[in-house]
Amino acid sequence: MTDTAQQYHDLSKSVRRFDLTDRGGGVVRLNIWGMGPLVPQALPPDLPPSVAERDRWLRMTPHVEGLWSSALNIAITKTAALAWDIDSDQPRISQRMQELLLHADGGRGWVYFLSRHLRAYCCNTRGAVVEIARQTRVYGSRLAGIHHLPTSRCVPTGDPDIPILYHALDGREYELKWWQVIHFVDMPDDEEREANICAASRAYPHILKLAAIERYVLEKVSGSRPLEVHIVNGISPSQIDDAFATAKEDQIRQGHVNFMGVVLMTSVQADAEVSGYRIPLAELPDGFNRKEEFDIALLAYADALGLDPQDVQPLTGQQLGAGAQSQVLEQKAKGRGLLAWRQDFVHQINELVMPESCRFYFSEKDIRDDKLRAEADKTRIEAVGAMIEQQMINPQQGLQLLVDAEIAPEEFLAQDQTAMTTIGDDDKPESEADATDVEITPGGESEDMGVETKATADLLDAEIAAAYALAHEVLG
Amino acid sequence: MTPRPLRGLIAKLLVLILRRTGQLERGGLTVLAWRDELAQGLARYHQAAYLAGQGGGTLSEPARQVVARLVQAQLDFLDNFALQLQSAAEWQKRYNARAALYAGSIKVPYWIGRTRMLPLPFMPAQGTQCGNNCGCAWRVEQLEGEGNYDCYWERGKTDSCQTCVARERGNPYRIREGMLR
Amino acid sequence: MPLKVLIPKQLAADPRRMARAIENALTGAARAAKADFETTTATWEHQPAFDIQVSAPGERVIGTDDRIYSYLDQGTRPHDIAPRKPGGLLRFSASGFRPKTRPGYIGSNKGATGSSGPVFTRRVRHPGITARGFATAIQKKWQRELPVTFQRAIDSEVAS
Numbered sequence: 001m002t003d004t005a006q007q008y009h010d011l012s013k014s015v016r017r018f019d020l021t022d023r024g025g026g027v028v029r030l031n032i033w034g035m036g037p038l039v040p041q042a043l044p045p046d047l048p049p050s051v052a053e054r055d056r057w058l059r060m061t062p063h064v065e066g067l068w069s070s071a072l073n074i075a076i077t078k079t080a081a082l083a084w085d086i087d088s089d090q091p092r093i094s095q096r097m098q099e100l101l102l103h104a105d106g107g108r109g110w111v112y113f114l115s116r117h118l119r120a121y122c123c124n125t126r127g128a129v130v131e132i133a134r135q136t137r138v139y140g141s142r143l144a145g146i147h148h149l150p151t152s153r154c155v156p157t158g159d160p161d162i163p164i165l166y167h168a169l170d171g172r173e174y175e176l177k178w179w180q181v182i183h184f185v186d187m188p189d190d191e192e193r194e195a196n197i198c199a200a201s202r203a204y205p206h207i208l209k210l211a212a213i214e215r216y217v218l219e220k221v222s223g224s225r226p227l228e229v230h231i232v233n234g235i236s237p238s239q240i241d242d243a244f245a246t247a248k249e250d251q252i253r254q255g256h257v258n259f260m261g262v263v264l265m266t267s268v269q270a271d272a273e274v275s276g277y278r279i280p281l282a283e284l285p286d287g288f289n290r291k292e293e294f295d296i297a298l299l300a301y302a303d304a305l306g307l308d309p310q311d312v313q314p315l316t317g318q319q320l321g322a323g324a325q326s327q328v329l330e331q332k333a334k335g336r337g338l339l340a341w342r343q344d345f346v347h348q349i350n351e352l353v354m355p356e357s358c359r360f361y362f363s364e365k366d367i368r369d370d371k372l373r374a375e376a377d378k379t380r381i382e383a384v385g386a387m388i389e390q391q392m393i394n395p396q397q398g399l400q401l402l403v404d405a406e407i408a409p410e411e412f413l414a415q416d417q418t419a420m421t422t423i424g425d426d427d428k429p430e431s432e433a434d435a436t437d438v439e440i441t442p443g444g445e446s447e448d449m450g451v452e453t454k455a456t457a458d459l460l461d462a463e464i465a466a467a468y469a470l471a472h473e474v475l476g
Numbered sequence: 477m478t479p480r481p482l483r484g485l486i487a488k489l490l491v492l493i494l495r496r497t498g499q500l501e502r503g504g505l506t507v508l509a510w511r512d513e514l515a516q517g518l519a520r521y522h523q524a525a526y527l528a529g530q531g532g533g534t535l536s537e538p539a540r541q542v543v544a545r546l547v548q549a550q551l552d553f554l555d556n557f558a559l560q561l562q563s564a565a566e567w568q569k570r571y572n573a574r575a576a577l578y579a580g581s582i583k584v585p586y587w588i589g590r591t592r593m594l595p596l597p598f599m600p601a602q603g604t605q606c607g608n609n610c611g612c613a614w615r616v617e618q619l620e621g622e623g624n625y626d627c628y629w630e631r632g633k634t635d636s637c638q639t640c641v642a643r644e645r646g647n648p649y650r651i652r653e654g655m656l657r
Numbered sequence: 658m659p660l661k662v663l664i665p666k667q668l669a670a671d672p673r674r675m676a677r678a679i680e681n682a683l684t685g686a687a688r689a690a691k692a693d694f695e696t697t698t699a700t701w702e703h704q705p706a707f708d709i710q711v712s713a714p715g716e717r718v719i720g721t722d723d724r725i726y727s728y729l730d731q732g733t734r735p736h737d738i739a740p741r742k743p744g745g746l747l748r749f750s751a752s753g754f755r756p757k758t759r760p761g762y763i764g765s766n767k768g769a770t771g772s773s774g775p776v777f778t779r780r781v782r783h784p785g786i787t788a789r790g791f792a793t794a795i796q797k798k799w800q801r802e803l804p805v806t807f808q809r810a811i812d813s814e815v816a817s
Contacts, residue, residue, distance in 0.1 A: 028690050028694075028718070028719045028720060028792050028795050028796040030683055030686050030687055030690065030716070030719070030796075030799060030800060030803065456519075456544060456547060456548050456551060457544060459515060459516065459519045460519050460523065460540070460547060462516075462519070463516055463519040463520035463523065464523055464535065466520045466524075467519075467522075467523035467524040467527060467535075468523075468527065470488070470520065470521065470524035470528075471481075471524045471525075471527035471528045471532065472532070473484075474480075474481040474484040474485055474524070474528050475481055475528055475532055536816070538812070538815040538816040539816065541665065541815065542812045542816075588809075588812070592816075593809075593812050593813050593816040593817075595678070595681035595682070595685060595809060595810040595813040596809065597684070597685030597686065597688045597689050597806065598685065598689045598802075598806070599809075602802065602805070603689060603798060603799070605696070605763075623817065637764075638696035638699045638764050639692060639693065639696055639764075641696075642692035642693070642695040642696050642699070643692045645692075645695070646688060646691075649688070654677060654681075654813070654814075654817055655677060655680065656680075656681045656685055656688075657684070
């Protein structure tokens with residue numbers, strides 16, 4: 001590990017140090033990972049009014065609805081992979097700022113930090129919180145790093161001097177002053193009641209609908225719960241209850257035997273008429289078109305996330321919506337979601353993190369933008385050529401202009417006349433930079449090993465009578 | 477001290493296991509037959525231990541599932557053991573001792589029955605300094621209302637280990653509406 | 658590290674009961690870990706207080722703020738000891754001292770203060786305390802036992 005990397009691995013200046021074990025004594029932390037079973041099978045139709053509860057459900061949405069999860073992933077990776085630059089006329093300072101950002105989140109790296117941050121931004125009405133760790137708690141103290149703080153443990157106070165209270169894992173609250181934290185919120189509530197609207201909130205009705213559709217199809221295919229009842233003969237109410245209970249028991253006992261989610265009822269009354277009546281318990285509406293519903297949902301997801309619909313197009317394999325609709329949505333998306341975040345992020349980083357002499361900005365590298373850039377370059381070259389022809393400038397000055405505009409390489413010049421220094425995130429000023437990989441650490445999953453084998457079940461049944469006799473004997 | 481009903485069951489199961497294993501050693505049983513006999517014994521005694529732990533009564537469906545899972549785990553070990561015996565060149569004395577260990581496996585269903593399948597934090601001998609010599613036991617008092625119990629860790633000997641003493645200091649272990657406090 | 662527990666399908670589909678099983682398992686393991694911490698100070702004169710905190714759903718933190726316990730648990734570097742009062746003297750036994758605890762062992766013994774005659778000095782270089790690693794040992798033990806406790810909590814939910 002280089003000295004630089006080691007420096008940023010030190011969390012001693014971050015509030016996150018209170019999440020570690022340093023309580024001044026022996027500390028044990030026990031946890032159960034693999035919360036798979038805790039992921040709800042169904043989202044609530046209405047989100048609860050409490051912000052904390054609401055955010056808890058919104059954070060679960062990527063686990064519940066696969067297409068939303070994929071759309072979110074596209075949005076996050078697209079943004080986290082954006083190139084960025086730091087303009088400065090002081091190379092050493094811009095280099096230090098570059099290192100600070102590249103080693104964000106305790107050295108885990110820029111992409112990892114931004115991925116977590118963006119996911120929190122999209123899936124919490126409370127938004128995302130970035131800690132600006134400094135050497136001391138004093139305003140203006142030297143920067144030590146930036147960290148993503150879990151939104152579930154950050155409580156906005158409404159106090160501009162102490163905007164966030166952080167609930168550390170040691171059980172205590174820590175105040176974060178305005179120069180120690182940046183709070184990003186999507187569609188902030190104008191009444192300051194924390195009724196902000198994040199991307200997951202906006203997309204929630206579609207997430208709910210699509211999750212229900214998929215669950216219906218899954219249950220229909222797997223036969224895991226009765227979806228309709230066929231009444232063959234006359235029936236009593238208690239028989240209905242027993243039939244469902246029996247159906248479930250039967251299915252569990254038989255393991256993976258499917259009966260297509262249909263309960264067949266027969267009457268005990270020998271002289272009852274055959275009715276052949278069908279009661280649907282859950283079914284899709286008439287004229288339902290699954291593909292159409294997916295497309296509608298994906299467009300809504302793109303809208304909610306501030307994505308170009310063409311970005312989520314690979315999820316369906318075809319052009320989404322009519323051409324005009326796509327364009328309209330793209331225009332709409334520019335005012336919300338991650339495009340709005342980008343503006344806010346650049347502004348806040350420049351205000352609170354970058355020193356006066358530095359300016360941070362994202363530089364998009366997109367084929368469409370490359371084309372636009374090439375067109376702009378062509379126009380600039382033609383303009384410079386015209387100025388040289390009209391002897392407004394000499395060829396050397398023309399070349400200088402093209403180098404400043406990054407059209408011609410610096411090496412073409414004998415000596416650069418201009419002082420601006422720009423350092424990009426993929427520059428390597430002194431030594432080989434380590435690759436920054438996104439590390440996804442999946443949680444463990446509890447395994448449902450299922451019930452005992454049939455042979456064991458039969459064995460137990462065969463021995464139960466003898467077991468009762470034994471127990472009776474030893475109990476006296 | 478191990479409760480008397482449990483002692484009785486362990487002793488009977490141990491006799492069965494040692495008899496059958498002795499027969500196998502002398503060539504009076506095939507490995508497959510020995511395995512089946514032990515499997516039957518484990519199924520019988522696991523269920524009996526649970527019933528004895530809960531003081532009689534019947535085996536409910538949830539209890540049956542728990543016991544079945546415990547039996548399945550023992551049968552998996554047993555199958556593995558049988559494979560080793562099958563491929564062993566000659567009998568070794570340690571096979572007898574290893575077979576005898578299966579008798580102790582019925583302690584678990586006994587204590588689950590005895591503690592009414594409550595979500596107690598630990599069981600006797602689990603993580604204690606005294607290990608398998610642990611003579612402590614749970615005493616469960618049912619209170620009014622559903623899912624309400626006060627549970628007491630009771631030391632069986634005057635010279636219990638430090639772990640059991642510390643656990644006793646945590647009395648009572650309160651369960652309210654099914655939640656351990 | 659993934660846990661291996663058996664969860665019946667009907668319980669897996671009920672988040673409320675699953676959450677209760679998880680909380681019961683964690684509370685149980687936390688109480689067991691707390692009891693183990695108390696065994697490490699059972700023979701001490703000075704008794705640190707251990708507590709259990711619910712740091713987040715699905716997590717428990719068990720420990721103490723006691724500084725002296727942390728010196729034993731995490732160890733100390735070699736350091737100089739001087740008398741509290743200026744001009745005073747330090748007094749201690751030259752040999753025969755036996756500590757009450759040892760590294761990696763969850764428990765404590767009687768120990769011994771030392772039988773040889775007292776030594777007086779103005780300053781001494783203490784070699785440092787070997788870390789006992791109580792927290793590490795207890796963490797390992799109960800994280801390993803957690804599946805058993807969790808299974809018990811699951812079975813309890815099934816039976817209720």
